Amino acid sequence: MPTETDLLSDYPSEVPISAGEVAAALRSSGRPPRIFVVLDDDPTGTQSVADLPVLTRWEVEDFSWAFRQGKPAVYVLTNTRSLDAPEAAARNEEIVRNALAAAAAAAEPEALRLGFVSRGDSTLRGHFPLEPDTIAATVLDATGEPTDGVVIVPAFPDAGRVTIGGVHYVRAPDLGEDRLVPVSDTEFARDATFGYRNASLAQYVEEKTGGRVPAASVIVLDLGIIRAGSTGGGATASARAIADAVAGATGAVPIVADVVTENDLRALALGLEEAERRGKRLLYRVGPPFMRARIGQDIRAELSGSEAYAGTEPSAAGGLIVVGSHVGVTTRQLGILTEQHQRAHIIGIDVEQLLGERSAAHLDAVVEEVVDRLAQGDVILQTSRLLVRTSDAAASLGIARTVSAAVVAVVNRTLALSPPRFVIAKGGITSSDVAAHGLQIRHAMVRGPMLPGIVSLWEPVDGPAKGxxxxxxxxxxxxxxxxxxxTRKLSSTF
Structure with missing residues (x-):
């Protein structure tokens, strides 16, 4: 198993680049400001950014509200990771068309340029290549503009996911200092719906396109290119090297990039901005931190509990922690929380009962217990840890939808009866459904991270969850x- 130090030994050192340098490059590009529309396949993509609008609905008027906020990017919560392929494609197309329509209807449409970003998972799960393909086809049909390249950047250094030599890795400190595991050797690659075999991103592209895009045709921006300025010329030299490397991109060719640090992301942002200034039309398929670098945003310090409640009057009720994810790290985190927060009451949604004839009665009982216990303190609402497995991808999605619908129903009914002090949703699909349906959030602002670089705090700006x-x-x-x-930051009883 390789170490990060060994893998990096053949590459230059990173080029120090500030967020301000990226922001300045955007301002001096000589073009009207652009708004990036980020189609986020679950809400966790907002965890690396701050002070940006997020939508859970995507009518033209929703985009109009978001564009009026005057921010460089808007996140649209598509939740497509919970949909089958035809549904995901239809949703991507609808969102792109509505965003373009809202931009065209703006007071000064000539000054409102849009860029499109398909936010995917940093462990390579999700509808790829379907989503970027659909966005590119929709933009072409609606505007006549082709996509020259699809930039694929799954790296998420804050969470231990890095790409070196075109291979995507997960840091594994429990296996030894500095150890990296190819993502294809992790539990994520065995996902029932979105599994894969290859950690080499070029080979991953070939695998996921069924051979339509051979690995050899993928443009690889390795660290030698990303860090070209380390031997002289600094950020400018790196930007030019990146732009030169993608100069021949055409026909929506995939472009994969090495990233190990925030400086690498900023160098990439400068290089892609230069490529677009030269005329390249690019679409992005990226992990969470890419947009932070792309728009020249500083890393936001983690929020304190007092900052989380700024401008609001917290409810006297307890907080609601909703746990739906079943990956190993979530199960361990849940174990630590229940061990340390002994005043919290644990209430379970039994998946087997949900799939049986007593589903409605079971949910009624859960809601009654949640409301009663919130009057006394925090409540941990969890789906049973016994995961119902199936080898059929469609059946697996069906079970996930049933469970998610039950969680939504409990949260929604609880909100009407006893609004909680705070809500934490653990898991991507869980977070999406709790936000859009359980709490009925339509528009929100991303305040920033609750932990360094990860875990996003939203401020609902309308609806029953406002405040x-x-x-x-x-x-x-x-x-x-x-x-x-x-939880400790937000709780009044922990």
Whole structure:
């Protein structure tokens, strides 16, 4: 198993680049400001950014509201990771068309340029290549503009996911200092719906396109290119090297990039901006931190509990922690939380009962217990840890939808009867459904991270959840104590 030090020994050192340098390059590009529309396949993509609008609905008027906020990017919560392929494609197309329509209807459409970003999972799960293919085809049909290249950047250094030599890795400190595991050797690659065999991104592209795009045709921006300025010329030299490397991109060719640090992401941002200034039309398929670098945003310090409640009057009720994810790290985090937060009451949704004839009665009982216990303190609402498995991808999605619908029903009914002090949703699909349907959030602002670089806090700006801090907590990030740490910040009884 390789070490990060060994893998990096053949490459230059990183080029120090500030977020301000990226922001300045965007301002001096000589073109009207652009708004990136980020189609986020679950809400955890917001965990690396701050002070940006997020939508759970995507009518033209929703985009109009978001564009009026004057921010460089807007996140649209598509939740497509929970949909089958035809549904995911249809949703991507609808969102792109509505965003373009809202831009065209703006007071000064000539000054409102859009860029499109398909936010995927940093462990390579999701509808690829379907989603970027659909976005590219829709933009071409609606505007006549072809896509020259699809930039694929799954790296998420804050969460231990890095790409070196075109291979995507997960840091594994429990296996030894500095150790990296190819992502294809992790539990994520065995996902029932989105599994894969290859950690080499070029080979991953070939695998997922069924050979339509051979690995040899993929443009690889390795660290030698990303860090070209380390031997002289600095950020400018790196930007030019990256732009030169993609100069021949055409026909939506995939472009994969090495990233190990935030400086690498910023160098990439400068290089892609230069490529677009030269005329390249690019589409992005990326992990969470890419947009932070792409728009020249500084890394936001983690929010304190007092900052999370700023401008609001917290409810006297307890907080609601909803745990739906079943990956190993979530189960460990849940164990630490229940061990440390002994005043919290644990209430379970039994998946086997959900799939049986007593589903309605079971949910009624759960809601009654949640409301009763919130009057006394925090409640941990969890789906049973016994995962119902199936080898059929469609059946697996069906079970996930049933479970998610039950969680949504409990949260929604609880909100009407006893609004909680805060809500934490653990797991991507869980977070999406709790936000859009359980809490009925339509528009929100991303306040920032609750932990360094991960775990997003939303401020709902309308609807019944207005004033209730909502925490989006991906299932596959953080260490074993992270869930307890975030809960402690927000709880009045922990």
């Amino acid at each position: 209730i801090p909502f925490v989006v907590f991906a299932g596959n990030v953080g260490d074993d104590s992270s869930l307890a740490e975030v």
